[in-house]
Amino acid sequence: MxxxxxxxxxxxxxxxxxxxxxxxxxxxxxxxxxxxxxxxxxxxxxxxxxxxxxxxxxxxxxxxxxxxxxxxxxxxxxxxxxxxxxxxxxxxxxxxxxxxxxxxxxxxxxxxxxxxxxxxxxxxxxxxxxxxxxxxxxxxxxxxxxxxxxxxxxxxxxxxxxxxxxxxxxxxxxxxxxxxxxxxxxxxxxxxxxxxxxxxxxxxxxxxxxFQQSPVDPAAVRTALADLDAVDSVEDLHVWSLSSQISVASVFVTDATTSLDERDALVGRVHEVLESEFGITHATVEVVSERHEHRLA
The missing domain is CATH 1.20.1510 (Alpha-lytic protease prodomain-like)
Incomplete structure (x- = not known):
């Protein structure tokens, strides 16, 4: 998503x-x-x-x-x-x-x-x-x-x-x-x-x-996302700024969800954490299950 x-x-x-x-x-x-x-x-x-x-x-x-x-x-x-x-x-x-x-x-x-x-x-x-x-x-x-x-x-x-x-x-x-x-x-x-x-x-x-320095600590972002239920790992995280007021991120998340509804809910929580805790208003989140069923959400 x-x-x-x-x-x-x-x-x-x-x-x-x-x-x-x-x-x-x-x-x-x-x-x-x-x-x-x-x-x-x-x-x-x-x-x-x-x-x-x-x-x-x-x-x-x-x-x-x-x-x-x-x-x-x-x-x-x-x-x-x-x-x-x-x-x-x-x-x-x-x-x-x-x-x-x-x-x-x-x-x-x-x-x-x-x-x-x-x-x-x-x-x-x-x-x-x-x-x-x-x-x-x-x-x-x-x-x-x-x-x-x-x-x-x-x-x-x-x-x-x-x-x-x-x-x-x-x-x-x-x-x-x-x-x-x-x-x-x-x-x-x-x-x-x-x-x-x-x-x-x-x-x-x-x-x-x-030069696309991250406006926030990437380690803190990674930890916050990894603490979410159903998240197994957080990979390929990138955070940068378009301007002083617009932060952008892309992230690859491996999850343990068992249904599309659960996965959609997880993606929503990822966006919520990125925006509420780190001020990242534009994010692309890619989710893949443990069974390697890829979905760009």
Whole structure:
């Protein structure tokens, strides 16, 4: 038997679209404000925070596009699973987009270290605090319920943004009270490190889906199925993900049932265990009796 639920729960796509769209708009606004402020008031750390917001906003736009494509793709023909793999692909691109920003920040930090620029601490503090509020507001928009891979990617970005804004605020206070302007490019380097961390998390999660890493422990799945009455053995078990919200499995079960009704009931229990305990919503279960009477159920 094969369960045919190819998609996430009803309404999940609509919520994801609204969340990602709102967060993208918020961060684009924050980027413009912080970039102009950083250029006007001499803070490379603030410019770094602004570019962090820009790439995050672009990431959310890409994630939004991926979500819309996946929602509107109907499985069939050569695209038997639809286009749900667009989601991890977009997340992978988002991770790659963070790399050039790190290079820019490191270069600009080095240039500012060699040729220090006077920083307007008052306005930098105001804008950095505003950036922190933007990040907190975005986190409030995203939180709640189970997040998709793209939403988690956005969440990681926002955590990095919040940390970057706090770092800018602290460094600006240090400059204000000590006059050591080298703290500003040093803070930009710290922000670059936060960006690298965000990129690695996103690349790791999307890569796990692309390379078909099992989203659950196969040994635990095998044990749960083997504990079912009438199951003699569990073989050829495969579990993988189409996207962060759709897990797929195929399994070969040797059973000790004596009738077709018993076998159908067993197949139903296998599907129930896979979905309720492991979140596997699409599964193909092949059952063979001890007498080797094959049946694809």
């Amino acid at each position: 094969t369960s045919h639920d190819h998609g996430p729960e009803p309404g999940a796509g609509d919520r994801s679209v609204r969340k990602l769209g709102l967060v993208a708009v918020i961060n684009l606004f924050g980027f413009v404000v912080e970039l102009v402020g950083g250029l006007l008031f001499g803070s490379v750390a603030l410019i770094g925070d602004a570019f962090h917001m820009l790439f995050d906003a672009l990431a959310y736009v890409i994630a939004l596009g991926a979500t819309l494509v996946a929602r509107r793709s109907n499985p069939g023909g050569r695209w038997s699973y639809g286009l749900y793999r667009v989601e991890p692909f977009a997340a992978f691109l988002n991770g790659l987009l963070l790399v050039p920003m790190v290079g820019y920040l490191l270069f600009e930090s080095y240039r500012r270290y060699l040729s220090p620029v006077e920083v307007d601490t008052t306005m930098t503090l105001v804008l950095a605090t505003g950036g922190l509020l933007v990040n907190v507001g975005s986190v409030l928009v995203l939180q709640g319920g189970e997040m998709s891979l793209n939403e988690r990617g956005a969440f990681y970005h926002l955590l990095g943004d919040a940390g970057a804004s706090v770092a800018v605020i602290v460094s600006t206070l240090v400059i204000r009270f000590t006059g050591v302007v080298a703290v500003d490019p040093a803070t930009a380097v710290v922000i670059a490190g936060l960006i690298v961390w965000s990129a690695l998390v996103l690349l790791r999660e999307s890569g796990a889906i692309f």
